[in-house]
Amino acid sequence: MKLSEGVEQAIHSVAMLASLEANQVLSAAALAEFHGVSPSYLLKHLQALSRSGILGTVPGPKGGYHLAQTPEDISLLDVVLALEGPEPAFRCKEIRRNGPNPVPEGFFKAPCQINAAMLRAERSYRAELRKVTIAHLLAEVRQDDDGTLAARSCAFLDANVRITNQSRQH
Template sequence: MKLGDGVEQAIHSVSMLAGLSSDGVLSAAALAEFHGVSPSYLLKHLQALSGAGIVHTVPGPKGGYRLARGPREITLLDIVLAVEGPAPAFRCSEIRQRGPNPVGAHLFAKPCGINAAMLKAERAYRAELSRVSIADLQADLAVDDDGSIAARGCAFLELHERRTNNR
């Protein structure tokens, strides 16, 4: 299964937003700059995250994005479904019933075994993604980071975070 680049961008963006102060927001342009991605492409995914209730949009020239829920309440599955949509990755179109020399419909009374296997794998994949929160990713990074990654993010936020309470 291949997920679009937007999933990676969305997960990293949500992770970055988790580092904001309680009254802080970050613009889409700043998020795109930090990750070295196209602002217009990232904006599309931020809108999807907003529509899914993962991020909150603050309008206006000093506006931007912040998390709509706490990092413990946002899972990787939430982000994947927001960006990619809820449809299963595998979609059975019953090609086993096509082609020359058709056989009786009674032979297709049971669901396609290939479809069943693929849906079972997707359920396992989604279950695993639902077990990993943004807070879990932050904790894992804290264990592996020598401080360089955290310092890079903090320095960027220091320059680009906008405060909504006009401080």
């Protein structure tokens, strides 16, 4: 299975937004700069996260993005589904029915065994992603950080956070 680059960018962006206080936002441009990615490409993913209810937005020139849910309530699966959609990665086209010398339709009453195996794998994959929240990831990073990562993030946030007068709760 191959996920788009946007999934990595989205997870990192959500993790960074988790450190903001209730009256703070970050612009898409600032998030793109911090991660060294294309602003227009990241913006597309931030909009998908907003549509899914993971992120909230504050419009205007001093606006930006913030979490619309708590980090404990956002799983990796939530982010993946927001960007990639709910469809399974494997989509059976029933090609076993194609080709020369077709067999009777009665042979195909049971689901394709390949499709069944792939769907079992998809359920396992999704169950694992559902278990990992943004809060879990941040706790692991803090545990492994000697202060270097925190200092880098804090310095960037100090220079780029926007204060908004819109109150929000998550």
